[in-house]
Amino acid sequence: MAQITLVEAINRALATEMERDSDVVIMGQDVGKDGGVFRATVGLTDRFGPERVMDTPLAEAMIAGMAIGMAVEGLKPVAEIQFSGFAYTTIDQILNHAGRMRYRTRGRMSCPLVLRTPCGAGIHAPEHHSESPEAMFAHMPGIRVVYPSSPRRAYGLLLASIRDPDPVVFCEPTRLYRLFREEVEDDATALPLDTCFTLREGTDVTLVTWGGMVHETLGAADALAELGYAAEVIDVATLKPYDLDTILASVGRTGRCVVVSEAPRTAGFASEIAASVSEQGLLSLMAPVQRVTGYDTVVPLARLEKYYIPSVERIVAGARRAIEFS
Amino acid sequence: MAQITLVEAINRALATEMERDSDVVIMGQDVGKDGGVFRATVGLTDRFGPERVMDTPLAEAMIAGMAIGMAVEGLKPVAEIQFSGFAYTTIDQILNHAGRMRYRTRGRMSCPLVLRTPCGAGIHAPEHHSESPEAMFAHMPGIRVVYPSSPRRAYGLLLASIRDPDPVVFCEPTRLYRLFREEVEDDATALPLDTCFTLREGTDVTLVTWGGMVHETLGAADALAELGYAAEVIDVATLKPYDLDTILASVGRTGRCVVVSEAPRTAGFASEIAASVSEQGLLSLMAPVQRVTGYDTVVPLARLEKYYIPSVERIVAGARRAIEFS
Amino acid sequence: MQPVARFEIYYTQYLDESGRVTQPFPEFAQDTAQLIDLYRWMGLMRTYDAKAIALQRTGQLGTYAPILGQEAIQAGVGSAMRSDDVFLMTYREQGIQLMRGVTMKELFLYWSGDERGSDYSGPRGDFPICITIGAQATHAAGAAYAIKLRRQKRAVVCAIGDGATSKGDFYEGMNAAGTWKLPLVFLVTNNQWAISVPRGAQTAAETLAQKAIAAGIPCEQVDGNDLIAVRQVMDQALTKARNGEGPALIEALSYRLSDHTTADDASRYRSADEVADAWKREPISRVRNYLTGLGAWDKTREEALLKDCNERVQTAVQEYTATPLPKPAAMFEHLYETLPSALEPQRAELDLNGDAGGADHAG
């Protein structure tokens, strides 16, 4: 088994599924000869030809809209939006059309597309390259939102997303693309889309997070261990619809919960989880659910972005507020 | 003082501010001769001419983008998006540009625009005419989101929004446009944008809502009164940034809280308020915060929409869950 | 100086407004039986349309968008398309829908606010009505790409209005069609109005056809009130598209003789004179005049046609009104292929509150 990075795992999943299913078509800006600005699609044009690995004109609404038309006609398009800051122009198509094709035709049509897009800050990129739009997508009916945080989960969840009969927005944590390697068996096995992943068990506090923040949250669990606290770490992985049961079960055991997200706080997905845990877990909660999130401001450019993304220390502080609450 | 409807109040506010400030310019589809599909801009072309009441080509991103350019150049554009289901194509402009002009130029530029758009279901309209996108806008840094629920508040809050030096998304409850009349003094007095409005005082439960749902929520308060429960009703009115203090103070007195919204539940603005109240009000809460919301599905077309929008009965049931919790 | 590029826009017409022949007919139009068949379709469209408005006015239908005046475009396009072609449409294409096999009952259901009206029993591959103006232009490009990838001899027709030509999606879809040489024909129904915005306020372009020059695809204008011209120009474009010769754009000039929808009052923004003038060019009478001139049509046949149309429409109305209302739980059906378990509590909540939700909200 190969030790590969998250972005390599995505590349493998794409290649494996294209091999298995001739309806799978890749599309996006620079996904062809260039192999994608993050190299996620490298080698695919050579293997599958430019008809199935489409370098598109520079138009995101067109990419999303074409993917819809292709999906309805029976293909399984996997479209890349180069950065999630350029995905806002696809919202109209995803919300008003992709998520409604099946519904509005009473099942006559379906729309099995995947919209892949790199998300999150921390790579010293220009403006609009550090966005975390997952809550906006998770608010939309009829779609799934998936956000892996390790090479293995990226591989398995991307396969599941491509095979899913409904539209999936697949967020990829740019910060983790090459941060670490993991053994990934390229055996075409998908992971389930309806479950959280418990990455670490613990009895004192439940840390809930997803995407890039999983890394800092695991770091925070280490730091808490040094302070004598055992933190349970849950990677939500699929944000819409999400597996609240696993989170509630954990909070049932720990009585404390911290939700970590780098998106702006107001109306972010951390608020969704905090609201649901507070609503349904109130009897087990021994402290208010803490949100440790990005601030309600524009993600700063490179020089200040590190002060924006929740740090290990902020997560630890949030956990201590929960644990030491009385 | 005149008894006028909510949409008439909007019309008055527009006329009054155009009279006072020659930089105010109206723009949108059919806002000119036709007076707007809801008649919000009726009479304004005759009074102020087509240069200041611009009938635009059919292009929402253009409307938002032009409004940005106009605002940066010193005008105060008030743009209408005919229905909020067509406002999704403005998200890119509002989020990536309107909300950032001041920030990214370190105050060299500003972007004082207002984007008005009718929101909510219940008027038996075609697909995409029943959307509640407020949470998506409220997630964006650098903007304000305002959502009045009565003629008087529509008048005062629209004046405040136009005068505000930063971009405002102004949601208008279509269901309430003509539902009732109220005395509104056309005296150019704005209402504050940084405060909730407590519409009704009560000691047993706090009902928090905004926009069209204020109507059903007041109905629920009546129904609760018949059951012997005194409900406090809070109209959030400005959703971003919002006045959590007033809500917390109320919950501090009542110990129970229900948040009512017709948007889909997951990652909606009801989750934001529920999360914050649960987080900061835990010690006063005697029951979990209840969310009574639209379902996580597509708003049905006319024949079923009434089953989608939270009814008085559902709100009462939510309130009873909160009140009778133990 | 020599230009580096040069473009021309042509206009096609065979029958003028009084039904006079302005140039030799194409082959299909020399077959009078075919013309009569299309004339009948136009009659059915107009009868259906009037009934839909009547149903709306009597509270039996929701807001409705009439097709009055656009019957020649719709019969021309409907007859030029094959059943395995793909149609993407606006809310004002009911005539084409009928010809493609959508039933009148389905149309009435749709316009009553019932999703089942988009589960077409006929053209299973046609896209549902696109209400967000222009978005279907990119869907059309995607569908056409799939067809091309699979080497099928099918074409896609994307219908949009004059107002829609201002939307970015329209240009992005055209550009895709050009870039990949897709089997896709854009039909721009220029009915001169986008609600209250006249064609001249929509763009400074002299023609809407020329917008396709931006995408490097062939484009032309046609008299959209001339059934023969529309059918002929569309047929040629579709044949090319099916044969792998790439996309085209056709601007069909017509006039929206009705209000925008039943919720609109066009007298607020356009003069009665203009409308009366437009009636002179309306599409049905010129075919009737032509056929009558040939001796192929007369008053008796006209009356029989009207009677037949009325009966067919009446039957559809009965089928429609006899259809039971959908169940509230339908709003959780077909949302996903299988309802995710995370949504089950919400469906249960709906069941619990189904009746309670039964009251109208706006009073």
Next chain:
Amino acid sequence: MQPVARFEIYYTQYLDESGRVTQPFPEFAQDTAQLIDLYRWMGLMRTYDAKAIALQRTGQLGTYAPILGQEAIQAGVGSAMRSDDVFLMTYREQGIQLMRGVTMKELFLYWSGDERGSDYSGPRGDFPICITIGAQATHAAGAAYAIKLRRQKRAVVCAIGDGATSKGDFYEGMNAAGTWKLPLVFLVTNNQWAISVPRGAQTAAETLAQKAIAAGIPCEQVDGNDLIAVRQVMDQALTKARNGEGPALIEALSYRLSDHTTADDASRYRSADEVADAWKREPISRVRNYLTGLGAWDKTREEALLKDCNERVQTAVQEYTATPLPKPAAMFEHLYETLPSALEPQRAELDLNGDAGGADHAG
């Protein structure tokens, strides 16, 4: 058949790739001192550009987008604009920015990831760099509308790339410019590449200029490596715009001689031969050849120029590196005119955690 509309695209060049005159010069270019001045600007651009890349390579700057090869466009446009005109730009217009009074220190700050680099000390009315491709086309229309409404004699220049011509915003902005006859000139820098996507894969349109036909606005092509042509064509378009004669679009043909940015490796997708060939047409040497031929330039002057440019760039580097880092709290400044009290707890939280946040996240 007579066409109902007809269009032609013209191309302008004065100096060919070897510096030979291909047609009589416009007035400004007969003033050699002016040409020398512009030549100096191009030299400064190239020196600055090379230094920016060097700073990035040594970790002193973030990802940077070079302007190499586009100096003639930038000097031509920069000199045709007036200070009270408004400029809307992409990330690849540093030459125009310099000519408009943005300091090199500000440019370095911007490219280091510091918002203060957009607080231009010079052109206070120029829009900040627009990274989302194409969005500035609609901002430009809005700014031009404001100017027109106020009856000012100013014009707006909106610069975009060949890739950007595929975006809906571009067409929507052009359509607005045509509809309201706005004082707005679109400058399309066709440098043949949009990252790895060649011009030919971007659209089937024969020229990018013709895209403006869709909006009914005048359009033309110019040799973008010919300083004189760019300056002349731009000057004419701007004069018209300022005089209320409406918008225009100019496609300037050039070549991106560099990688897309310092994060790109263009050798992955284009051949060395193609780049070598493009170097033959690069814009600076042809002006030098022309001036040298006139006897107005020589090696000594060239060396003096280079020395001067290097010194100016070096001074700016020093100013840049001496600028203290922004404080974390800056992220709550200028978000709103006045920070809403609802956000104060977050600012307090930042203050509390300011240092803790100081560690890099991606390691």
